[in-house]
Amino acid sequence: MGQVQPTAPPPRGPIPPRGVPGARTPSPPWWQREGVISRLLAVAGVAVTLIGVVMLLVLAAQAGIFGPVPRVVAGAVFSAALVGAGMRVFRRPGGRVGGIALAATGFAGAYLDVVAMTTIYDWLHPVPGFAAALGVAAAGVGVAVQWRSQPLAVLVVAGAAVLAPFVTTELALLAFLIVLQLACVPVQMRHDWPFLHLVRTAPAVLATHLTILAFVIGQPDERRVLVLAAAAVAAVGVGGAILVTRQRPGDLVASLAAALAITPLLAAPALIDRPAATILSASYAAVLLAVAATTLVPKLRDIARIPAHTAIVAGTGGSFALLEAVWGVTTGSALPLGLLLVAACYLGIAGQARNRVAALFGTGYAALGGLGLLSIADAETLAVSRLAIEDLSAATAATATAGLGVLAVALWMLRRLFGTTTDEAVTTLLWIGASVAALYLVTTASVSLGVAADAADGFVVGHSVSTIIWMAGALAALLYGLRRLSAEASATVKVALGSGLLVTAAALAKLFLFDLSTLDGLIRVAAFLMVGILLLVAGTRYARAFAETGSRESGTG
Template sequence: MPVGQPVPGPAGAARPGWAGPGAQPLSPMPGLPQQRRVVAGRPAREPWWQREGVISRVLAVAGVAVTLIGVVMLLVLAAQAGFFGPVPRVVAGGLFSAALVGVGARVFAKPGGRVGGIALAATGIAGGYLDVVAMTTMYRWLDPVVGYVVAFGIAAGGVALAMRWNSQGLAVLVTAGAAVLAPFVSTELMLLVGFLIVLQIAALPVQLVRDWPWLHVIRTIPAVLGTLLAVVGTALDSGAGPDRYQALAAAIVIAVTGLTGAVLAGRLRAGDVTASLSFGAATVPMLAAPVLFSGRTGPTVVAGAVAAVLLLVAAVPWVPKLGAAARIPGHLAVVSALAGAVALFEACVGVTEVQTLPTALFVVAMGFLAAAGQQRSRFAAALGAVYGGLGALAFLFRADPATLAGQVEAEAHLGISTALSAVFLLAVLAVAAWTARRLGLLDRESDAAVLSVFAGIGGLYAVTALTVSLGVATGSRDGFLAGHGIATVIWMAAATAALLFGLRRLSRKSPQAKVALVAGLLLTGAALAKLFLFDLATLAGLLRAAAFLVVGVLLLMVGTRYARAFADLDART
């Protein structure tokens, strides 16, 4: 009987798992050992620890880490314990590192020696870098400039070897190993920051040749963290005068290096998002740099300069000829615009007082919204909306409803600055409406109706704050009351306009007509409630009479038009 052929059972007996020709297979009999079914064409997936090269890579990375820690112990712990002298320690570290690089090159050239060769070479190059850091910062044998130059040569040689071997892992191991262990060798923070920046710059030319996203991150993050720590520490140390400018210079170099790398990568590979994100991280120390200086001028100048440069980079793609020459990808423009918007906010806060901050934020919001409408950019519109929201919050903090309702609070906090902020709030709403139409956000009547309601609420609040603030600014005892009386009339006028707008479109049965009628009726009720509950108790005789007369005339007019509109509608149907 052939091997693998099922053994026939007794005559007439059904075999387990078989129900006859054409029938579906029965479920396996319970109690029998089951075999795992393997789908044809899909081989069973091996565990990760059995895959080729995984264990060797893990062991190689562990070997690099342990060996570099040994180098640090040789340079630092031996010095603390008094073992050997400085010269033997440094010479031993240098010779050991050079030997590792040489052995790594020989191993790499042999079959199957790629992983081991990369690990040995990375360990040797990073060890040599740490040796230079120790000679510069710990033993003071090298001037910092000379130390940076030598360290740059070692790092650049490691990166060049990585490009020759086409190994992103080698470049990452060299950069990460030197950056992580350099703080244990260096004795001064600013010198350490310099060596971290050297690593960032040394790996920059790779952008022109290789698409190595991990190297973007590894070469940027250590320099960013070190510089950010230096900025914060220097800001907290009131006596560190020269260090402030060193920290500022370090932040500038990191940002410029990040921008250069992102532009170079974007010109060659438009989809290199990692380079743009790394540039965004590189701007963080520069955004924190204003805290290095006290007063208003220093922080404002730093933040304003950063905002100008970043927003200029973001606007380059909008200029046809310049954008075609620079070839800045969209994601880099977005990152630059976002960082520039943060810097611009810092400049606004630094240059204004509490009462003028809303105006500054509204002006910036108008600029972003106008640019968004001109270029049909939803991202710029989002930035404008954020600035408008921040301005509205600052405006509400200054002119909240309790302040508008109380004469004592209004006369203490409101004035020309509040009135100016209210005017710019109205301007922002107008520009936002134009931008929304340009972006197609008002194409659907339902969306237009909803946005109109929110814009109307904001506009009425701004008008109320404007009239009350102007009344208070006159210095008259009745200025506050006159402002509220004018606000009530404006409320009723707006309600009348909304009702007339809705009645004019009543026959179309459009969503805009329904929303306008409902909003007009609600606003009419609000105006009447304000008239009887607030104005009647607070306004003087002549102002009270004028408010009642104007509101009454408007009610008569809109009531007559309302009745005629529905009569015409009934006549048509």
């Protein structure tokens, strides 16, 4: 057999020179790419020209150059000429960029002219002035729709919104920015123009927030007008998002714009007194949560056709508004109770509808309520009689009881959302956490009720009752696990037995380490007798259950 000769690698061909087919053509620098420089020059031209219009309307007035009529007429004629020139240039070959720039400058200049006539010269009453501004903005975005040009609409809105504060800083400025926000809603329903969503919403939102901050610091008299402005921003933002997303359910930018529009009215309660602020927050929460709830009811979901991302935005805003309402309607000691009651509602809805967003809101409210309760009834307060008498009350007992209800609803909700898990580690951690929370809540409720009863031994009676309840809970967990011991050896059974034994140990530790030194007389005797009886029952049932299991297994073998 002949020896096989190794084959040599194929020779490398020469690298094809530039311009030869197959060669890589390096991308040109950004300044040499088609349309880049022309667009930059066009945007710069729009900005500089509009600044000139503002100087004509404002600075010339301050310097006394020309009269009011020449200034306004010159601005109007100049704007109209720019729009006309833009339409003419747009029709020519290669004139798209220049036509858009000229038309955008003209429409934005006309809008600023209307702002000046309304706020500087007082030639127009605000209502006709807003109507005229709406007409100018609608004409600008209408031309953008006709030309299918999002840049034209963005330049019109952005140019007018950015430079309007240089014309006026009165409250009317907010109305003119809201007019811009409103004028673009019909356009958004027809075209998916995400940048226009943000440009039409952000100026009104930012200006409203800054004005609210200035009013809070300066405390002027026009606060109610500012609240109405914030409500208008929210109404246009949320209403526009609903209309747009019904047409295009995948428009995430519309929901993002709605999220921005929601925020000013959340800040507005800082401007008014507490009762009015509470009513405002509660009403706002009701509207937003009603929008979010449409996705939870099948019939309403089919009618409203609101996508999930819009409902999440509304639900988030409504949850913050509800938090403000709860804060306004409760006092310091009752605030945790209100938070926990709201948490129970959210968690119940989450479990019933299997909705994880509602579960997240409920968890947040539960955490806030738990922290509020812990700040009132901390470990030192529960352990020292003097502090307990000073700080605890019937409201604290009600809050702790509500916390127990929230804990039960949360466990049910988790089972509805995630089912029964077979992971022993997860189940163990869950039940340990729930057990610790339950022991704290039971102790808080018992001691608070004892203190609130104004009895001489209320503090020690409360602790005695809590120890007995601890042991009763441990017995219930043990009985639950032992009853199912012969049928299954699931993680739940093991955790029930383990948690029952741990709570038993905790009850005994509390009985000997705290109650023995704190309780006295018949109360101490009653505590030891009751805990002893429960221990005897638990031990008897524990031994019998394992004996029955052993005899059954030996009989089977």
